[in-house]
Amino acid sequence: MSNILVTGGAGYIGSHVVKLLTGQNESVVVLDDLSTGFEDAILGGATLVKGNTRDRELLDKLMAEHKIDTVMHFAAHTIVPESVEDPLKYYGNNTVGTHTLLQACQAANVKNFVFSSTAATYGDAPTGPCSEDMPTAPINAYGMSKLMSERMLQDLDPVCEMNHVILRYFNVAGSDPDGEIGQSTEKATLLVKVAAEHVVGKREKLYIFGTDFDTPDGTGIRDYIHVSDLAAAHISALKYLREGGKSTLLNCGYGHGFSVREVIETVQKVAGPTVNMNVEEQPRRAGDPPSLVAKVDKIHKTLDWKPQYDDLEIIARTSIDWERKLLEKRGG
Ligand code: UD1
Numbered sequence: 001m002s003n004i005l006v007t008g009g010a011g012y013i014g015s016h017v018v019k020l021l022t023g024q025n026e027s028v029v030v031l032d033d034l035s036t037g038f039e040d041a042i043l044g045g046a047t048l049v050k051g052n053t054r055d056r057e058l059l060d061k062l063m064a065e066h067k068i069d070t071v072m073h074f075a076a077h078t079i080v081p082e083s084v085e086d087p088l089k090y091y092g093n094n095t096v097g098t099h100t101l102l103q104a105c106q107a108a109n110v111k112n113f114v115f116s117s118t119a120a121t122y123g124d125a126p127t128g129p130c131s132e133d134m135p136t137a138p139i140n141a142y143g144m145s146k147l148m149s150e151r152m153l154q155d156l157d158p159v160c161e162m163n164h165v166i167l168r169y170f171n172v173a174g175s176d177p178d179g180e181i182g183q184s185t186e187k188a189t190l191l192v193k194v195a196a197e198h199v200v201g202k203r204e205k206l207y208i209f210g211t212d213f214d215t216p217d218g219t220g221i222r223d224y225i226h227v228s229d230l231a232a233a234h235i236s237a238l239k240y241l242r243e244g245g246k247s248t249l250l251n252c253g254y255g256h257g258f259s260v261r262e263v264i265e266t267v268q269k270v271a272g273p274t275v276n277m278n279v280e281e282q283p284r285r286a287g288d289p290p291s292l293v294a295k296v297d298k299i300h301k302t303l304d305w306k307p308q309y310d311d312l313e314i315i316a317r318t319s320i321d322w323e324r325k326l327l328e329k330r331g332g
Contacts, residue, residue: 002242003027003066007053007101008074009046010037012183013116013172016231017072019043019181024235029066031059032075041181053097059104070112070241071105072234073098079189080120080142084287087141094145102152106160112241113153113164114234119223119253119292121147121168129295132168132249140287150249157247165237165245170223170253170294172230174315175322182322183227191260192224195267196319199275200327206277208260210284213291219260221291223253226309226318236303250302253294254310263312270316 004021008014009030014037021028022044030042033052042048047066051058053075062068076094077083083090098115105113120143121136138144153164173192175182183193198206211218233252258266268277299305309315 002070003029003068004070004072004238005029005031005062005066005068006046006072006074007031008037008076008116010034010039010041010048011074012185013169013227013230014072014074015041015043015181016176016227017074017234018046019176020231020235022046029062029068031062036185038184041184043180053101054093056100056104059101060107063104063108063110068108069110070114070238071101071110072114072238073101074116076116076146078118078142080140080287081189081285083140083142083145090141090145091148094142095148098149099152102156105162106156110162112238113162114237114241115149115153115164115166117146117150117166117168117249118143119168119170119251119294121150122289122292124289129255129293130251131295132251132298139289154247163241163245164247165241166249167233167237167252168249168294169230170225170251170292172227173224174226174228174309174318176228177309177314177318179321179325182325183319184326191222191263192267192315192319193323195264195277196316196323198277199267199271199320200323202323202327204278206264206279207282208264208279209282210288211281212284215259215290217259217261220288221257221259221293223255223257223293224263224312224315225253226307226315229307229309232308233299233303233305236305240303245302248302250299251294251296252299253296254307255294255296257291257293258312263316266312267316267320270313271320
């Protein structure tokens, strides 16, 4: 019997993974301090333990009580501009949190570890898709906090029985197509989420941060991946590890990018002619690279993973649908 600890399982990406895991009758314990996550996002009867990954005592206790043999680690702060303003918040929660969690995993003989990493580890990537063997050069504390965590896992690998899959996420967007969960984050900063909030009237304006990048239309380019496809990649990574797969690092994106202007045009198209989006151009935001697109050969060679929602319109529609639900639930 396998027991899986999902840190950050009440958050945006973690909750979509918990939904898939419990849907497959996996035994799941969520560790979440609910600082940005929501208890009602945890579906399928997973057990919630309220707490933080820096609490070693709590970790030891729950690893033993629930006989954890697999960890999926999502708990982290993720906002790039905030990490530029408050780097120690990121090194504390993300890097120190992962360090403490890894100590507890080693002590408890955990066998499998799936880690949420980020394309922000590449930094100012040269134009063209980023491959996993490219040099990393984060340009913000968020990316560095995750890169340091990757490195701890890689250094631990030869001296510990635990195998890991590191998934470097590109730009996660969209919400559960069944409409049960979605991105509920307060004070959101992500482009698609913010655009969906604008469509439902939660924001008066939508800003384009930077129109002078060295890209075809001057705005930033990102590889937007639907959260349910990303969640499915975690299930495939787990299967890979259970079948004896070696520790590895994989990009997780679709392999093609869209500019900020293209995203806004798609959101406008999906929202329909009754919505008149109010878009304003602004200077660049601190820490933003011009373009981040994944090279995806390795993930397709390594995992049995077939994306289902590689379509910007589906991403926009599920985001807007979820935003309408949130309005009903929270009233704004
Ligand atoms: C996101 C992730 C980060 C990940 C990165 C990988 C979060 C909070 N951020 O950051 O963890 O490492 O993807 O690529 O999960 N933009 C606007 N107007 C807005 C918001 C954004 O023009 O209102 C622009 C940005 O300048 C950028 C693009 O849209 O060019 C995407 O920004 P955003 O959605 O905030 O994601 P990232 O900063 O790329």
